[in-house]
Amino acid sequence: MTGTLEIRGLGRNFGGLKALEDISVTLAPGEILGVIGPNGAGKTTLFNTISGVFRPSAGTVSLDGRIISRMRPDQIARLGVGRTFQSTTVFPETTVRETLERARSFLTAHSPMAWLGSFGQRAAGHSVDRVLKRIGLDGMADSEAISLAYGFQKILGIGMALVQRPRLLLMDEPAAGLNSSEKIEVTNLIRGIRDEYGIGILLVEHDMKMVMGLCDRVQVISYGRHVAIGTPEEVRTNSDVIDAYLGKDHELA
Ligand SMILES: Nc1ncnc2c1ncn2[C@@H]1O[C@H](COP(=O)(O)OP(=O)(O)O)[C@@H](O)[C@H]1O
Ligand SMILES: [Mg+2]
Structure with missing residues (x-):
């Protein structure tokens, strides 16, 4: 359970x-x-x-x-308990990949796991890559998030929830x-x-x-x-x- x-x-x-x-x-x-x-x-x-x-x-x-x-x-x-982000792009001058990395760091920044340092970063990279593929934005990883069409921005919002590894969404x-x-x-x-x-x-x-x-x-x-x-x-x-x-x-x- x-x-x-x-x-x-x-x-x-x-x-x-x-x-x-x-x-x-x-x-x-x-x-x-x-x-x-x-x-x-x-x-x-x-x-x-x-x-x-x-x-x-x-x-x-x-x-x-x-x-x-x-x-x-x-x-x-x-x-x-993850939630998708309603709004489209929250950060200016940020690529799709960086947006996901930031979303992930929201949860880890103040967590007791943060001291794990480089291990945490490797795990983050893995997680972001997997999510990029899952949401189908891997081909746009280096595009500025704000330049994406509205539908892709909403999909990015789903990705932002996923990188936080929710147990439910x-x-x-x-x-x-x-x-x-x-x-x-x-x-x-x-x-x-x-x-x-x-x-x-x-x-x-x-x-x-x-x-x-x-x-x-x-x-x-x-x-x-x-x-x-x-x-x-x-x-x-x-x-x-x-x-x-x-x-x-x-x-x-
Ligand atoms: N922060 C709030 N303060 C006062 N009333 C609210 C607030 N949020 C929602 N309501 C009221 O609660 C009821 C339910 O709203 P809401 O949950 O937004 O409905 P739905 O999402 O199903 O359209 C509505 O009558 C709304 O006006
Ligand atoms: Mg509503």
């Missing part, structure tokens, strides 16, 4: 607003779990509560049985702003990450085609509350889900 994320009775209030209420779900290693729901349903709040940006108002999040939900974001990240709308061929590429990449690294992926995404094609299970929330959980097929045909979210005007093909 390594990299199991367990969410129990999770709630988060903003003043009088219950942005999340009594959410319980488990993400197993190697599983791709989608989280869907209408705008304002609490998806990003769930993401931020897991990663430590927000403290829960109720309930717990644990990783392999250890409660992480009152830790700081950097502590949670160091324990292996949270992805908030990885397909947002991508065209349809880029979406296919990102879909294949996410599946490839799961297959190669065997880690669980929690995927918050609006694109139904992507969610339904990629996820093993889908958690549906609305107004911060649980609506349904099941396989894409179970969720697609669930009448509560159709009422709460999917309706007639959503393309599910």
